[in-house]
Amino acid sequence: MENYLLILIATVFVNNIVMSKILGLCPFLGVSRKLETAIGMGAATTFVLTLGSGASSLIDTYLLGQDLAYLRTLSFIVVIAGIVGFTEMFIKKTSPVLFRVLGIYLPLITTNCAVLGIPLLNVQEQHNFVESLFYGLGGSLGFTLVLVLFAAMRERLEAADVPKPFKGISIAMVTAGLMSLAFMGFAGLIK
């Protein structure tokens, strides 16, 4: 149990997928304009990533093994795309508002490199199925946390008196850099 808790804390804070592994930057900058979209995107990514991480781990252990290791990237992408397709249909049915808010970013979860990155990291770190689930959950929670924090800051930046050359995406980039620096402060918390 302690092991799983450590994985969670490590992936959310110390090895944050966005801030220290620099994965998933497209939605990080793309969907962080508004807080609600960020929360919705975070929730959708959490769902996809946790499921995808577990499914990929199962496939890697039971279907691929060492002989077919070269099929990893290929099969992981197929599985993730399938899960995203399922999520898309599910959200469209259950919450049309969220579906409209997420828009193009929902299918784009497929190409979110964090979603492929975490299953591959799982293999690299030789996690078993449950560990993979927690790693995926932690990674996506970390992604959601950073996304929501960043969106909240960007909402305030909209109203702030930013010098003209820095307006828009440039100040967002500067903020992202400072945030990444701040997350470096967690280094050494675990391991």
Added chain:
Amino acid sequence: MLSAILVMAGIGLVLGGVLGWAAIKYRVADDPLVEKIDAILPQTQCGQCGFPGCKPYAEAIAKGDADINLCPPGGEEGAKRLAELLGVEAKPLGEGLEPKPKSVAVIDDQTCIGCTLCIQACPVDAIVGAAKQLHVIVASQCTGCELCLPPCPVDCIRMEVVKEDLASWKWRYPIHAMRRVA
């Protein structure tokens, strides 16, 4: 080699099955006709057709609850295009819905008491003001829908016809595209 093909085919089969099942289970009754009708309507959201906006009017047309000739901003041309799309006879605009020259609302600043009633009525947020402050209409945003006229308790809003010059001249249809603000 064979096992690789089998594994990928198996994954594909399972996923295809799951997605196919989900497509049936989570099917959303989407009417593509509504989107097409909505695309023809001028998106002024003025409510002169008796519906709270262009989309509800489009839905009503698609369902057969509303006639196609209720949209003054769309004019004869719009009704004609709707008739073409739906395969029915084109007809002139309905009673009291004749197209008027493009005009904008103007608030008389001597009479305005700052009651904010017109602000609440404006479908395009073209009226700026606060309680007990003089209200002003943003002419570039005003669609001339006249929805602000009835709620005004002191009748200080009047419609002014926009004179046509090089700056304000537009193609006849669509009247003017709504700008996405948010």
